[in-house]
Amino acid sequence: MTEPRSGPRKEGGASGPASLFDPGTLLRLGAIGLVMMGVVTAFAWSAGWLSPRRLTQARMMDALAAVDGVHPGFRRNHAKGVCVAGWFESSGQAASLSKAAVFRPVRSAVIGRFALAGGMPFQADAPAKVRSMALRIMPPDGAEWRMGINDIPVFVARTAREFRDLLLATRPDPATGKPDPARVGPFLAGHPDVARALALVGARPISPGFGDDTYRSLDAFRFINADGVSTPVRWEMAPMQPGGPAGAVTGQDYLFDDLLTALGRHPLSWRLMVTIGAPSDPTADPTLPWPADRRQVEAGTLTLDVAQSEDGGLCTGITYDPLVLPPGIAPSDDPIPAARSAAYMRSFTLRAGEVKLPSAITPAMIAAKERP
Template sequence: MSLFRYTRAGQGPQSPRTHSPLPWIALIALILGVVALAFAWLAGWIGRDRLTAQRFTDTIEATGPAHPGFRRAHSKGVCVSGWFEPSAQAPTLSSARVFSQARVPVMGRLSIGGGDPYGADNTARVRSIAVQMVSDDGQEWRMAMNSFPFFAVPTAEAFYEQTRAQIPDPATGKPDPQKMAAVLAKYPSAQAFQQWAKSAPWTSSWANTTFNSVNSFWFTNAQGQKRAVRWRWQPQAPVVEMDADARKQADVDFLSQELQQRLTSGPVRWNLVVSQAAPGDAIDDPSVPWPESRDQVVAGVLSLDRMQSQEEGACGQLNFDPLIVPSGVRGSDDPILAARSAVYSQSFNRRERERASGNVEQPKEAAQ
């Protein structure tokens, strides 16, 4: 409601009627109070039992030794760079500029799961890729994708329970197996994830690993058609599996060593394969995979031709928030997607403060 009453077009404003200011003062006070409460709630100042990004990040940190200056999860990785070229079919999916620009520069990161920046590649079951694409109109698309095809649990609260179960018992120095067993008993998807971890092939390289969005998003094309999608980076390199003996003999840094050697022969490439939801598919639950029979479109090709350490490369300074998306792409209402975004931000802010204060763990070689 305006403080001025407008007459018909072209006649300009009339003088306002005289009213008591008390209702407006009360309304303004109410709005300010709601805003203050919202900020307090988001910051975790009220509702101490509420799950916040701060509590979640604290719990992640409690699962292992502190490594100041590093990411709280997927701590070990390398920076990569290259480009993305969309397919002719890509613009039918989304109006995002990256799907119509001939070539889009890419900066990214390849990593393994876990919070140890010196973890062993040959024992890491989860591998990840994160990319940042910046189109010529300045819009960004950041992706954070994993080698597992579905999430172990359906909600942010369940994810928090799972993370808490991984905190070591002070008496043994290891997680309490009964707590993890309780999570498995409560969530059938956690059992399915455990089965995936036991049975899925171990590939010999980041370059022949498939990476999945896991969470769902919405694409809208130039005609206004909207569809729920998930996507994956599907490797063009032939899949080579590693058996238990090969993994045992592999170097703890074999993934970065292998990629560096592979890049001497040219770029490594993945196809961007977009799957479209059918009626009844779970859009807001990442623990439910979609059938392989869903309509799929190859939306382009990612080419990476350069690798650097995360200390030297630009990827170390970037938060790969999966909800930073361009026009034509929107996140779903998946609560885990929102939780990932919030925790990534919290983790990024913490490590930036550590770096600014000089509280950064030095690489092992430098510390010796």
């Protein structure tokens, strides 16, 4: 019996399996290999494997953990907090600076959060601890403006790497539980800008609580109006509640307890004050304050009237990413917001897959303070 021979190729049909040594097949396999190599290389680069000195999201998380430990299910920084909600009412005065809908004469819903700096979700409240206000402002047009603002006059580092190095230099010594002067001293000597910023933070006036504190953007952004004119700005939320001297420090959660008591009595309000930068003002260095005589615009009023525990509260699943900006607001050349954005996303990814203990500020604590 003779071996059957293949017949002529039929029009529109297959001609049998191609040889691995066929030039066309080799080209296709080579192209696939190049694509796979590119994917693997990109993954390795993003993970930092090909650049041991490159600052990655994971390395920033490691630095935060070196200071405060790992607390599964909680944010890696500003871990102790409480959700709040309310609205923002525009004054219309910033509409000439920015085309963002939030600055038109409208009311925008707000989901926010008050917190203490640091990665310890059960830390004791303390007067000088840095406090933060985070906001998700949602105007009727569907755009969003997110921010995380703090009650300090400047940020403590110029870049993400400098901040990470500061964290490592000030991490607690296991033997004493306090920063090691042998690490801190040389670091500050080599980073005079950080030392100057820390001095400004340490000298700031301390308000009694969350409700009468001022919260600042620290970073510079740009407002863009309908004509395309770009203006450098920073902003702050200035309290409308009267302030006073810091009272007695009583209780593990006294700052949050005072906030809940105040909200249980009446809404709390802040004025959004936008500071207009001059051409000489630094926009890329958040450790430098702008001159106090810069023009300010009162852009509107923030009112908060509801508190919720992070155990099921509206703010729990929100990352207050400073680069979630509406049309009319844009980043400047300040490098910190981009670093915060990346760190927040990594923190969210980690905590979303972890089992979390109940928060320090519980639903029962909030229910006990609610208005009847």
